Amino acid sequence: MRRLIAVSMLCVLWITEATAAGPVAITETDQKDVMVTIYNGNLGLVKDTREVRLDDGTLEVKFMDVAAQIDPTSVHLKSLTEPGGLKILEQNYEYDLLTSDKLMEKYVGKKVRLYQSNGSYQEAVLLSTNGPVWQIDGQIHMGHSGYAVLPAMPDNLVSKPTLVWLLRNARQAPQRIEASYLTGGVNWKADYVMVIDAADTKSDLTGWVTIDNKSGGTYKNAALKLVAGDINRATSKNEPLRALELASKAAAATDATRDFRSEGLFEYHLYTLDGRTTIKDKQTKQLSLLSASEIPVDKRFIYYGAATYYQTQYGVPMANQKVGVYLEIKNSKDNRLGVPLPKGKVRVYKADIGGSQQLIGEDWINHTPKDERVKIKMGDAFDVIGERTQKDWRKIGSSLYEVEWEIALRNHKKEAITIEVIEPVPGDWEVLRSTLPHEKVDAFTMRFRVPVQKEGETKLTYRVRVRF
Numbered sequence: 001m002r003r004l005i006a007v008s009m010l011c012v013l014w015i016t017e018a019t020a021a022g023p024v025a026i027t028e029t030d031q032k033d034v035m036v037t038i039y040n041g042n043l044g045l046v047k048d049t050r051e052v053r054l055d056d057g058t059l060e061v062k063f064m065d066v067a068a069q070i071d072p073t074s075v076h077l078k079s080l081t082e083p084g085g086l087k088i089l090e091q092n093y094e095y096d097l098l099t100s101d102k103l104m105e106k107y108v109g110k111k112v113r114l115y116q117s118n119g120s121y122q123e124a125v126l127l128s129t130n131g132p133v134w135q136i137d138g139q140i141h142m143g144h145s146g147y148a149v150l151p152a153m154p155d156n157l158v159s160k161p162t163l164v165w166l167l168r169n170a171r172q173a174p175q176r177i178e179a180s181y182l183t184g185g186v187n188w189k190a191d192y193v194m195v196i197d198a199a200d201t202k203s204d205l206t207g208w209v210t211i212d213n214k215s216g217g218t219y220k221n222a223a224l225k226l227v228a229g230d231i232n233r234a235t236s237k238n239e240p241l242r243a244l245e246l247a248s249k250a251a252a253a254t255d256a257t258r259d260f261r262s263e264g265l266f267e268y269h270l271y272t273l274d275g276r277t278t279i280k281d282k283q284t285k286q287l288s289l290l291s292a293s294e295i296p297v298d299k300r301f302i303y304y305g306a307a308t309y310y311q312t313q314y315g316v317p318m319a320n321q322k323v324g325v326y327l328e329i330k331n332s333k334d335n336r337l338g339v340p341l342p343k344g345k346v347r348v349y350k351a352d353i354g355g356s357q358q359l360i361g362e363d364w365i366n367h368t369p370k371d372e373r374v375k376i377k378m379g380d381a382f383d384v385i386g387e388r389t390q391k392d393w394r395k396i397g398s399s400l401y402e403v404e405w406e407i408a409l410r411n412h413k414k415e416a417i418t419i420e421v422i423e424p425v426p427g428d429w430e431v432l433r434s435t436l437p438h439e440k441v442d443a444f445t446m447r448f449r450v451p452v453q454k455e456g457e458t459k460l461t462y463r464v465r466v467r468f
Contacts, residue, residue, distance in 0.1 A: 023164065026052050028065040028220075032176060035223040036186075036279065040343075041233060044186035044215060049080065049178045056172040058089065063163040067183035068216020074182040075163065085170035086177065092164040104129045106154040114146035122146065161216065185215035186279075188226050190289060190344030192365070194376075195357065196327070198350075200299045203329065207289035207341070209260070209271075211279060219279045224287075226260070228342035228367055229268025260289055262339050269340040269367075292336040298328040303386045303409065305423040307444070310403050310466050317389040322380035323409070323419060325361075329374050341368040346376050383412040384419065384452075391461070402432070404463040411452040421448040421460060427468040434462035 033049040046067060054061070072093040079086040108129065113121045114136075124145065125135040134141040163179070188211045196203040209226060213219075260271040271289070279285060302324045327348065331337045343366045349357040361378030368374055392404035409419050423446050431438055431446065439447045452458045 023060040023062045024052070024054065025062045025064060026050055026177075031065075031220070033223070034219050034221070035225065036219050037225040037227060038186055038188045038211060039227045039231060040188070040229070041231065042184055042187045043233070044183050045180065046183055046217070046219070047178055047180045049176055051174065051176050053174045054086075054167070054169045054172065056169050058166065058168050061165045061167050063165060063179055064160055066161050066163055066179075066181065066217060067185070068161045069183045069185040069214075070161065070163075070217075071182045071184070072163070074180075076180045077165070077177060079175050079177050081175035081177075082171060082173070086175075087168045088165050089168055090166035094162045094164055101129065103150065103154070104132070104148065107148075107150055112151070113149040115149055116146050121149065183215045183217065186211070186213050188212070190228075190342040192341075192344055192346040194327075194346055194348045196297060196348060196350050196360075200327075200350075201297055203295045203297045203327075203348075204291075204293045205295055205329075205337070206291050207344075209287045209289045211285045211287070213279050213281055213283050213285070216281055218281045221276045221278055224273040224277055224279070226271040226273075226342075227265065227268050228271065228340065229265075230367075231268065260287075269342070271342070289342075290337075290339060295329050295335045295337065300326045300328060301381060301384060301417055301419045302326060303407070303419055303421045305388075305421070307424045307426045309388075309390075309405070309423075310401065310426060310429075310464070311468070313393045314390040317387055319387050321386040321388060323384040323386050325378040325381050327361075327376045327378060329376075330371070331368055331374060332371050338370045340370060341365065341374070343367045346374075348376065348378060384417070385410045385412075386419075392463070396465075399468045401466050401468075402463060403466060404461070407450075407460045408457060409450055409452050409460070410457045411454060414454050416451065416453050416456075419450045419452060421450055423447070425464060425466065427466050429464050429466045432463045432465055434460070436460055436462075438462065 030050040030052055031048060032051050033047075035047040037045040037047075039045075044067075048066070050063075070093065072091065075088075075091065077086065077088055104126065107126050109125065109127070111123055111125055114124050114134070115121055122136065122145075124141070126148070127133040127135055127140070131142050132144070134145055136145065188209055191208045191210055193206045193208070194203050259274045261274060263270050263272070273287065277285070277287065303321070304324065329335065329337075331339070331341055343364070345362060345364055347362040348360050350360050352358050361376070363376045363378070365374050365376065387408040387410075389406045389408070390403070391406050392402065395401050407421060409421075411417055411419075422441070425444055425446060429444075429446075434448070436448050436450060439449075441447050448460055448462075450458050450460050
């Protein structure tokens, strides 16, 4: 019991000494280095290194100029100069930021002085900020009776978000300390600009990183790292992660003045900027991610069916069905790529007869490792038409049907094309006959490759037996 009392008295003594000495302010001017790692889910990791001289013993420190959306539970402090010599005993996050309204609210019920137009001062008690309402010489006054002059700054108002620590420092000496913390309000995404040639066989690809900083902090001359991947976050139902949709402008392919180095990090990918950059609060910044030219492109025409086509009788042809157009590239070194591509939006451009670049389609791509293929949907072909006619549909047994389809594909283009017909077939199925060979892609999908001459038409007919 005596030992417990002694320890309690010692803690009180520490706090009293620290308070009497006054807090040590560590500001942005003491910053020597800062590194920011930004994740795909509105999350950033900040490592802020500052140089300061601290007395030994227990002292109160104000670590100022941190991000307004800091997660105080994630703060970690260490001394780079004296490892193990610095320890946080207590931490408070002061985020009640100074405004004129909040300042007045702190003085409700207290005496202030009112500056009069003749240069004199009058004592008053602030009863309410709504009005405001004053008590002057025992009478109640409403409205502005002069400019309020307040005696001092309240302790619980700060001009900037601040971490207030009670520290135990082992040795009095200049040292570098590193504070790391997580913050919300910062996000990044990738955008890609692809320019294809006149023959639709080659393309130039430029990747951009778009950073949006609404964290309430500015990171000057920061080392920047980006993490691509879907990391799991432990969030409560009342605090969902916010998804930010950022706008960016298309730009022509250019050579990057600074590169991002890519490396594996656990099951994700880490991109490190070669050099440093300043990320201001409330700023959208774009950095070049990659640039490659003359990438081989595969152009595909795909005509999709549906599983319901085998379960229903159709009395009339399905005319003017659209044929989708897709571009496909392989993310390989042979194609001047071969780097992990973070998920993002791809915008595709092509020059018209006059040489002006026109937007011809855009699509989202997912995180794509090296040597995998990227498939981009461009839209529907204008000059290619499909028409589907059910030639026969009959029930030949319990849950057993035979269905015959005729698919007419018309090509109004000035060059021959090949159209992939992809048919999702439900249940157990077997192709009884067809005018073109089919490929069984998986258990419930078959594919035909149908060549169609320029200004021509090709009809594909097949009969399938299906058991549901």
